[in-house]
Amino acid sequence: MPVRAIAFDLDDTLLRSDLTVSDHTVEVLHNAASRGIMIFPASGRTRDSMYPTVARIGCASAFISCNGADVWTKDRQLLMQELLPVDLAHEVARFAQERGVYCQTYSPDRFFYSIDNDYAVSYAQSSSLEGEFVGDLTAFIRKPVTKLLMMDEPERIAALLEEARALFAGRASLTCSKPYFLECNPLRATKGNALRWCAAHFGFGMHELVAFGDSLNDVSMLEAAGTGVVMANARADVKAMGFAVCGSNEEDGVARYIEEMILQ
Numbered sequence: 001m002p003v004r005a006i007a008f009d010l011d012d013t014l015l016r017s018d019l020t021v022s023d024h025t026v027e028v029l030h031n032a033a034s035r036g037i038m039i040f041p042a043s044g045r046t047r048d049s050m051y052p053t054v055a056r057i058g059c060a061s062a063f064i065s066c067n068g069a070d071v072w073t074k075d076r077q078l079l080m081q082e083l084l085p086v087d088l089a090h091e092v093a094r095f096a097q098e099r100g101v102y103c104q105t106y107s108p109d110r111f112f113y114s115i116d117n118d119y120a121v122s123y124a125q126s127s128s129l130e131g132e133f134v135g136d137l138t139a140f141i142r143k144p145v146t147k148l149l150m151m152d153e154p155e156r157i158a159a160l161l162e163e164a165r166a167l168f169a170g171r172a173s174l175t176c177s178k179p180y181f182l183e184c185n186p187l188r189a190t191k192g193n194a195l196r197w198c199a200a201h202f203g204f205g206m207h208e209l210v211a212f213g214d215s216l217n218d219v220s221m222l223e224a225a226g227t228g229v230v231m232a233n234a235r236a237d238v239k240a241m242g243f244a245v246c247g248s249n250e251e252d253g254v255a256r257y258i259e260e261m262i263l264q
Contacts, residue, residue: 003262004208006032007040007064007195007221010053011177012214012249013231014041019126021056028255031263033059038202040064042191044147044177044217047072047108049127061202066106067175067185067217068194069146071201076108080197082186083144088171092148092184093137095164101182102151103137112140119151147185154179175217179235183217192220210262212246212254214238229257 006029008014014021033039041057042064043050054063060074071080084092089105096103097114104113104123111127112134113120124131134140137148150160160182165174173185191213199206211218211225214234222228222243230239232248239245247253 002208003037003210003227004204005038005040005061005199005202006210006212006258006262007042007191007225008212008254009177009191009214009218010041010043010045010050012233013212013218014249014254015053016250021053022252022255025252025255026057028258028263029057030059032258033061035263037262038204040195040198042068042194042211042218042221044181044183045127046106046111046129046147047076049129051076052128062198064191064194064198065108066146067173067177067183067189068191068220069185069189070108071194071197079201080194081146082189083146084148084172084184084186085144086141088168089141089145089148090138092164092168092172093141095167096148096150097137099160101156101160103148104131104151105137105141105145105148112137123151146189147183149184150182151180152182157182177215177217190220191218192224195221195224210258212257214249229254 038061039059044067047065050065054060063072069082102115102119104111111129111131114137116133120131175183207226209225210227211221212229213222214231228243229246230243231253246257
């Protein structure tokens, strides 16, 4: 089956552990784009947190941020957006507050957090975004948002994920991109749905898409794509779902799969 589009997660998928993209990966992606294959980075990160990588790649047709809540042109113009209503965002913020869990929300270029601790510091470093301590998020949030994110120890996040999925079932999308992240997005905001929108907008079939990922927030696009490929370093529960497997992010697994299975 011809491949007309490639989508990939960033952290722990395209990006190495030092958050860089190798020259080899950039070259392979440009080779794919030169053959008419459309390129779609798709991340839980916000627009401006993704943009340095999008610019480094240099050949994206568009990019998907906030787990599918936003689709942007390569020069950061908004194409599509899903939003979490204010009252529901307040419910999520109270869910975190009542359980003593760090929580944050976003604009495209900043994050706003509830508890001033090391989670805020580490997130600022890893995302390249500036954060602002606002305390009570229910008082701060006054318009719809694309995402709220909680942070805690992996064991607690796993329990909170199950609790939140039951509480917000049919109203919001709950997932994890890291074991210590719990992410809440608008109900239709998944990477799979965002790629379906891109397929209709850019004119390719989902059966012509190859998607790469490593974590729970990637499952929707791995299942929606004609071919879903997980990284060797992916979560065990995601690898157990039966997708194809490529090399790890440290081994340029995405690029090597594209070279061997698509470009040849």
